[in-house]
Amino acid sequence: MHYSDYLKLDTILTAQFPESDAQQLPAHDEMLFIVIHQAYELWFKQLLHEVGSVNEIMQKPALNDNSPELQTVVHRLSRCGTILKLLVHQIDIMETMTPMDFLDFRDMLRPASGFQSVQFKLLEAKLGLKYEQRYGQEYYISQLRTAEIDKVKEGERQISLLQLVNDWLERMPFFDARENWEGFIALRMEEGVPVYWTTYRDCYRKSLADVESAQAEAFDKVFFTDDASRQLSAKAARAALFIMLYRGYPILQLPFQLLNNLLEIDEQLSTWRYRHMNMVHRVIGARIGTGGSTGKDYLKSALDKHYIFKEIAQLTSFLIERRKLPELSGVMERKLGFHP
Numbered sequence: 001m002h003y004s005d006y007l008k009l010d011t012i013l014t015a016q017f018p019e020s021d022a023q024q025l026p027a028h029d030e031m032l033f034i035v036i037h038q039a040y041e042l043w044f045k046q047l048l049h050e051v052g053s054v055n056e057i058m059q060k061p062a063l064n065d066n067s068p069e070l071q072t073v074v075h076r077l078s079r080c081g082t083i084l085k086l087l088v089h090q091i092d093i094m095e096t097m098t099p100m101d102f103l104d105f106r107d108m109l110r111p112a113s114g115f116q117s118v119q120f121k122l123l124e125a126k127l128g129l130k131y132e133q134r135y136g137q138e139y140y141i142s143q144l145r146t147a148e149i150d151k152v153k154e155g156e157r158q159i160s161l162l163q164l165v166n167d168w169l170e171r172m173p174f175f176d177a178r179e180n181w182e183g184f185i186a187l188r189m190e191e192g193v194p195v196y197w198t199t200y201r202d203c204y205r206k207s208l209a210d211v212e213s214a215q216a217e218a219f220d221k222v223f224f225t226d227d228a229s230r231q232l233s234a235k236a237a238r239a240a241l242f243i244m245l246y247r248g249y250p251i252l253q254l255p256f257q258l259l260n261n262l263l264e265i266d267e268q269l270s271t272w273r274y275r276h277m278n279m280v281h282r283v284i285g286a287r288i289g290t291g292g293s294t295g296k297d298y299l300k301s302a303l304d305k306h307y308i309f310k311e312i313a314q315l316t317s318f319l320i321e322r323r324k325l326p327e328l329s330g331v332m333e334r335k336l337g338f339h340p
């Protein structure tokens with residue numbers, strides 16, 4: 001096997017065709033513009049590969065938390081976070097192109113725009129951005145070809161990582177009455193939830209300052225009420241909070257890393273959106289985008305609205321100090337350790 005055959009370099013390295021060359025109006029920076037976008041698309045492909053494989057593992061009817069599978073999920077999600085950091089940094093290179101350099105060829109590529117990146121929209125969908133939560137629903141696919149729209153719509157129909165995480169959290173065994181964990185506080189029920197949570201709610205309420213009293217109601221909404229407009233069920237939200245509270249116990253370390261990786265992905269994606277938006281402002285000011293959107297205004301709204309794992313991030317509002325946590329029974333402590 002030869003290096004260039006294996007990597008299909010003949011195909012990749014002969015895929016840069018500056019429009020300015022074709023029109024014989026030389027614009028030096030168009031090559032950079034093309035290479036950067038192609039590099040992004042390659043990394044989007046890798047991200048889809050990673051997230052796709054994670055979703056496949058998480059879809060198994062019984063993902064075994066004690067098997068290497070969960071470790072694989074955590075590892076691949078962590079890789080996604082690292083790739084996204086690189087994608088944020090690539091904006092530095094794009095910003096070496098000045099607004100005047102861009103104007104040399106900008107009109108030649110109209111109406112092409114990153115807005116037409118099918119892989120980007122698929123990535124958002126695979127992670128869990130639902131159509132209902134999208135900003136600009138009326139035109140986010142307006143610039144795509146019919147086959148591309150079908151692809152995006154198919155991606156939106158498939159079960160997303162966020163839904164799979166919700167299902168996995170719901171399966172967390174520690175509060176499952178079917179397990180016969182004698183003496184464990186959670187087995188008694190109160191107000192339809194294990195008594196642990198009514199105890200925790202009391203501790204949480206005591207921790208609130210007067211001006212924060214509305215949080216008590218928010219707590220009940222998130223952890224005691226199922227609401228179709230939310231992405232996490234009350235049961236899943238309780239499990240995620242439990243993982244955050246007791247992440248020091250061996251059994252909860254991987255689950256905690258999984259949740260943390262989701263927050264890292266969201267943070268990096270939004271950092272990318274923010275940097276991209278500022279770069280756009282610097283390069284085109286208040287002009288509309290080549291894709292026909294309002295440009296910076298569209299990007300700002302997408303930035304604000306498109307946090308995918310925000311319901312997980314919001315759970316930190318409901319944490320309390322370690323020393324004030326309800327005491328766990330000995331049985332429970334043993335369950336959370338490595339020894340049975």
Ligand code: HEM
Nearest residue numbers: 036040113114115117120280283289290291292293295302
């Ligand atoms: C000079 C450089 C760039 C400019 C001026 C620019 C401009 C814009 C504008 C104005 C939009 C809004 C849609 C529209 O009306 O076109 C947009 C969207 C987008 N651009 Fe860029 N862009 C640049 C570089 C890049 C690069 C390097 C990428 C990497 C793939 C990229 C990916 C995207 C994506 C994915 C969207 C859709 C974002 C969303 O829907 O939230 N852009 N861009």
